[in-house]
Amino acid sequence: MLHATGYNKALSSHSTTSRNFIVHTSSVESSVSTSSRRVSRDGNVSGQFWVDSTCIDCDLCRRMSPSFTRAGDGSVVSKQPSSKEQRIDALQALLSCPTSSIHAEKADKAELKFAQRGLPKLVPGCSHIYHCG
């Protein structure tokens, strides 16, 4: 199993320029050991993606992917991605989560790099505002 911190370690020192933005995935690495807090939140549906109890309810993942919804004081995976496009959306949310609270099973480095290359991503309905990841 990998989670955002693991992904970012796998992608550390990798940066890419897109649309005049620079994405440094290593900048969101956590240096704090939080393994004891990495338990699944109530409400996650079973499947590859899940949100842990460190979620701070910032709303970012819910704006980036239809797989996430609000439940109580945070996000959960209410619907597992059912297409490649939805899976990439969920992986971009994983890469963007400020607390590395989103986890995914069976994601490989190539898939993560593909998802990363899609960032920054236009906010739906906006012409000049981006999710930066």
Ligand code: SF4
């Ligand atoms: S992006 Fe992370 S911290 Fe923000 S609501 Fe989603 S899981 Fe919680």
